[in-house]
Amino acid sequence: MLRGPRALAPGAGPPSKGLPAMSPTELWPPGLSSPQLCPATATYYTSLYPQTVPPTAAPGTCLDATPHGPEGQAVRCVPAGRLPAKRKLDLEGIGRPAIPEFRTPKGKCIRVDGLASPRTPKSPGEKTRYDTSLGLLTKKFIYLLSESKDGVLDLNWAAEVLDVQKRRIYDITNVLEGIQLIRKKAKNNIQWVGREMFEDPTRPGKQQQLGQELKELMSTEQTLDQLIQRCSLNFKHLTEDKANKRLAYVTYQDIRAVGNFKEQTVIAVKAPPQTRLEVPDRREENLQIYLKSTQGPIEVYLCPEEVQEPDSPAKKPLPPTSTLGPSPDATQPSSSTDPGMTEPMASPGPALTPQQVPQPPAPPPLPLVPLEATDSMLELPHPLLQQTEDQFLSPSLPCSSPLISFSPPLDQDDYLWGLDGGEGISDLFDSYDLGDLLIN
Amino acid sequence: MLRGPRALAPGAGPPSKGLPAMSPTELWPPGLSSPQLCPATATYYTSLYPQTVPPTAAPGTCLDATPHGPEGQAVRCVPAGRLPAKRKLDLEGIGRPAIPEFRTPKGKCIRVDGLASPRTPKSPGEKTRYDTSLGLLTKKFIYLLSESKDGVLDLNWAAEVLDVQKRRIYDITNVLEGIQLIRKKAKNNIQWVGREMFEDPTRPGKQQQLGQELKELMSTEQTLDQLIQRCSLNFKHLTEDKANKRLAYVTYQDIRAVGNFKEQTVIAVKAPPQTRLEVPDRREENLQIYLKSTQGPIEVYLCPEEVQEPDSPAKKPLPPTSTLGPSPDATQPSSSTDPGMTEPMASPGPALTPQQVPQPPAPPPLPLVPLEATDSMLELPHPLLQQTEDQFLSPSLPCSSPLISFSPPLDQDDYLWGLDGGEGISDLFDSYDLGDLLIN
DNA sequence: ATTCGTTTCGCGCAGCGA
DNA sequence: TCGCTGCGCGAAACGAAT
Numbered sequence: 001m002l003r004g005p006r007a008l009a010p011g012a013g014p015p016s017k018g019l020p021a022m023s024p025t026e027l028w029p030p031g032l033s034s035p036q037l038c039p040a041t042a043t044y045y046t047s048l049y050p051q052t053v054p055p056t057a058a059p060g061t062c063l064d065a066t067p068h069g070p071e072g073q074a075v076r077c078v079p080a081g082r083l084p085a086k087r088k089l090d091l092e093g094i095g096r097p098a099i100p101e102f103r104t105p106k107g108k109c110i111r112v113d114g115l116a117s118p119r120t121p122k123s124p125g126e127k128t129r130y131d132t133s134l135g136l137l138t139k140k141f142i143y144l145l146s147e148s149k150d151g152v153l154d155l156n157w158a159a160e161v162l163d164v165q166k167r168r169i170y171d172i173t174n175v176l177e178g179i180q181l182i183r184k185k186a187k188n189n190i191q192w193v194g195r196e197m198f199e200d201p202t203r204p205g206k207q208q209q210l211g212q213e214l215k216e217l218m219s220t221e222q223t224l225d226q227l228i229q230r231c232s233l234n235f236k237h238l239t240e241d242k243a244n245k246r247l248a249y250v251t252y253q254d255i256r257a258v259g260n261f262k263e264q265t266v267i268a269v270k271a272p273p274q275t276r277l278e279v280p281d282r283r284e285e286n287l288q289i290y291l292k293s294t295q296g297p298i299e300v301y302l303c304p305e306e307v308q309e310p311d312s313p314a315k316k317p318l319p320p321t322s323t324l325g326p327s328p329d330a331t332q333p334s335s336s337t338d339p340g341m342t343e344p345m346a347s348p349g350p351a352l353t354p355q356q357v358p359q360p361p362a363p364p365p366l367p368l369v370p371l372e373a374t375d376s377m378l379e380l381p382h383p384l385l386q387q388t389e390d391q392f393l394s395p396s397l398p399c400s401s402p403l404i405s406f407s408p409p410l411d412q413d414d415y416l417w418g419l420d421g422g423e424g425i426s427d428l429f430d431s432y433d434l435g436d437l438l439i440n
Numbered sequence: 441m442l443r444g445p446r447a448l449a450p451g452a453g454p455p456s457k458g459l460p461a462m463s464p465t466e467l468w469p470p471g472l473s474s475p476q477l478c479p480a481t482a483t484y485y486t487s488l489y490p491q492t493v494p495p496t497a498a499p500g501t502c503l504d505a506t507p508h509g510p511e512g513q514a515v516r517c518v519p520a521g522r523l524p525a526k527r528k529l530d531l532e533g534i535g536r537p538a539i540p541e542f543r544t545p546k547g548k549c550i551r552v553d554g555l556a557s558p559r560t561p562k563s564p565g566e567k568t569r570y571d572t573s574l575g576l577l578t579k580k581f582i583y584l585l586s587e588s589k590d591g592v593l594d595l596n597w598a599a600e601v602l603d604v605q606k607r608r609i610y611d612i613t614n615v616l617e618g619i620q621l622i623r624k625k626a627k628n629n630i631q632w633v634g635r636e637m638f639e640d641p642t643r644p645g646k647q648q649q650l651g652q653e654l655k656e657l658m659s660t661e662q663t664l665d666q667l668i669q670r671c672s673l674n675f676k677h678l679t680e681d682k683a684n685k686r687l688a689y690v691t692y693q694d695i696r697a698v699g700n701f702k703e704q705t706v707i708a709v710k711a712p713p714q715t716r717l718e719v720p721d722r723r724e725e726n727l728q729i730y731l732k733s734t735q736g737p738i739e740v741y742l743c744p745e746e747v748q749e750p751d752s753p754a755k756k757p758l759p760p761t762s763t764l765g766p767s768p769d770a771t772q773p774s775s776s777t778d779p780g781m782t783e784p785m786a787s788p789g790p791a792l793t794p795q796q797v798p799q800p801p802a803p804p805p806l807p808l809v810p811l812e813a814t815d816s817m818l819e820l821p822h823p824l825l826q827q828t829e830d831q832f833l834s835p836s837l838p839c840s841s842p843l844i845s846f847s848p849p850l851d852q853d854d855y856l857w858g859l860d861g862g863e864g865i866s867d868l869f870d871s872y873d874l875g876d877l878l879i880n
Numbered sequence: 881a882t883t884c885g886t887t888t889c890g891c892g893c894a895g896c897g898a
Numbered sequence: 899t900c901g902c903t904g905c906g907c908g909a910a911a912c913g914a915a916t
Binding site for chain 4: 568569570606607610611614627628
């Protein structure tokens with residue numbers, strides 16, 4: 001393809017591609033012309049981001065077919081044609097209005113000193129070498145890039161607006177690609193990938209913004225952690241209060257009243273500190289749980305759903321537990337339910353906490369199993385009370401508050417405890433099929 | 441200057457400039473050669489920052505005279521001369537060891553799919569267009585730049601190491617200058633001015649680092665705040681405990697034992713809630729303080745330094761306070777000390793807190809004034825005990841715990857209080873010159 | 881695979897400016 | 899003279915049509 005002919009018809013060709021009729025040179029804010037007050041060094045360029053945003057043509061108006069026609073075809077789309085390189089005595093100003101103040105304002109430049117004189121003024125309107133330099137062109141190019149919101153730039157359009165050969169654009173894009181500030185998006189299209197254009201670095205870029213966001217989220221998380229901790233502290237103080245201790249228990253209704261336990265199978269476990277819970281393999285079809293206590297007996301209670309069905313034996317599932325002497329180191333004996341079917345339970349809370357399991361939708365109303373309390377220690381009456389008002393107080397043996405007591409928080413070593421898998425607990429309940437509870 | 445001759449003697453020229461004898465191509469980590477697995481898009485380049493840091497020639501070894509000799513002069517310094525562009529059947533490997541894996545590994549590239557094929561393999565060792573592309577060259581250039589600590593780079597040296605015409609270097613520098621990532625430092629010297637080189641953006645830059653630091657400091661501050669809050673909460677619980685209440689008092693010795701009160705004049709004030717303290721003008725030579733209570737009487741105690749001097753009357757400054765009926769709204773009557781000289785006191789704490797004033801070094805041992813208790817309310821015995829063991833309990837009138845009781849924290853409205861300037865308190869103590877206490 | 885129109889761009893001449 | 903650099907030729911690369 002021949003580029004020469006363009007020189008013969010500078011700007012004479014019809015702006016067939018719907019290009020803006022304005023002179024491309026008018027696009028550039030003053031800063032992008034020849035330097036006005038060079039600081040007398042080899043650094044020519046100073047301002048990159050002018051405040052004034054000149055009226056720019058809508059980008060993308062020339063995105064369609066490339067304007068380069070084959071050899072003898074119609075004149076190239078290039079408006080205000082560039083003068084060919086070697087032209088020296090080309091008819092200046094023909095086909096392009098000479099706008100010296102935008103082209104080479106060096107003439108009107110107030111010289112600070114002799115050194116700063118940028119290039120030879122020569123004939124005003126003459127393009128100095130600087131005016132067509134790659135550096136300046138790069139600035140213009142970047143400026144163009146900064147104008148488009150999505151950072152996408154059509155190279156043909158750019159070449160036309162910048163009034164340069166496409167070749168020069170390639171020079172720029174290649175380098176910018178090299179430092180990965182730009183990416184080839186498509187043919188004739190590149191896209192800016194530097195963070196947030198060349199905004200002044202004091203303002204946070206996108207990444208920095210994300211970092212900020214992350215930071216705030218972490219802060220929020222920490223605050224929440226603090227709140228949790230404070231709550232637990234408050235809780236500790238609450239439960240440690242002797243006055244509260246005698247009232248610190250829950251009834252069966254209390255447990256069933258908890259919204260989260262709706263439609264859930266709840267099993268309450270009361271065990272001494274250092275009891276350990278173990279779930280060997282939660283992927284087996286038979287969930288097994290082992291509770292092991294070395295400090296005393298473990299009590300396990302099933303809290304069946306509030307049943308209306310007369311056939312359900314769950315109505316009075318909590319017979320007063322008999323009191324047994326503590327049997328440390330004894331694996332918790334338990335009643336047996338559907339063999340091999342046990343409840344997953346974790347007991348993060350104090351001595352006794354209810355545990356829930358998603359209710360399987362499969363069997364209609366599952367035959368709720370009357371809870372069978374196992375060995376209990378001391379004289380604990382009514383581990384789970386059915387009545388609403390229950391303010392009797394047990395003889396207050398040390399460590400055994402009435403019923404399900406809120407034991408002191410975990411941050412005291414004495415009270416730290418866990419549940420551990422023993423053996424017998426897997427058959428705590430009979431005929432209670434929990435087989436598919438694991439599905440959820 | 442003629443560049444042609446180089447083609448005739450690729451690399452044959454003596455490395456006269458003390459250049460490293462190694463092939464320049466060995467400088468580049470694998471990532472900078474032909475792409476291995478292109479993602480099948482127009483984006484050719486992927487890795488910019490290779491992990492492997494190849495042994496690089498000491499920069500600056502060729503900083504002196506430009507190796508370009510005039511026309512017929514000595515062969516150009518360029519080592520391992522670049523093969524001329526058009527050469528197709530050039531004697532490959534002569535003057536430069538063919539290291540295909542560094543040059544154009546595309547031959548051994550494991551193709552993921554047909555699309556990803558980077559350029560035409562052709563004869564291995566053949567330089568594809570990509571291998572000499574401006575983009576790749578830019579990467580190498582940036583890499584060179586990143587190697588030098590101060591960001592200064594000698595263009596001639598770069599051209600040699602990069603094994604390209606100087607002209608190409610200019611292409612790069614011009615563009616980089618245009619986006620002001622680089623600055624012309626001197627002839628043949630440019631300098632990097634982008635922040636912190638192109639380290640991968642995941643690692644924090646200097647600014648980001650500072651932000652990080654700030655963040656951590658803020659986090660620390662918050663943590664400390666939390667600790668403070670927790671402490672005050674603990675304190676609240678501590679003081680609210682009824683069991684503690686009867687023991688919550690301080691003795692004279694306690695106060696004097698506080699390290700901070702060493703060498704200080706301490707005045708304790710016990711006043712009901714809503715008592716207000718006012719210091720009219722702390723710049724006058726006579727410090728005046730007004731205490732005003734509308735809820736009940738105010739008690740003020742001077743706690744003189746533990747005196748060894750027999751002349752000091754401070755030994756028994758705390759006569760048991762007499763109990764008076766509450767006189768609400770009564771301005772606190774007080775004994776008078778050196779007229780016009782009063783103590784600055786703020787009482788942020790609960791009902792009664794000691795207050796300190798820096799001891800002026802001027803008068804030798806200031807004549808400590810025996811404290812004269814003013815009206816006190818209720819039957820408060822020994823507001824400040826001298827004895828160590830004091831566990832008696834006053835009749836426990838509501839609101840008046842024994843002696844200097846730690847009242848509940850401030851976050852209960854009932855206990856919020858302040859001291860206010862009344863009138864008479866300015867003459868609480870006689871003959872106690874506190875005039876220059878303000879100096880410190 | 882081959883052709884062909886296009887796009888991309890290596891390359892180095894020649895002119896500028898000091 | 900000598901860095902520096904605008905400039906554009908022409909070939910490689912590409913992709914769609916053949």
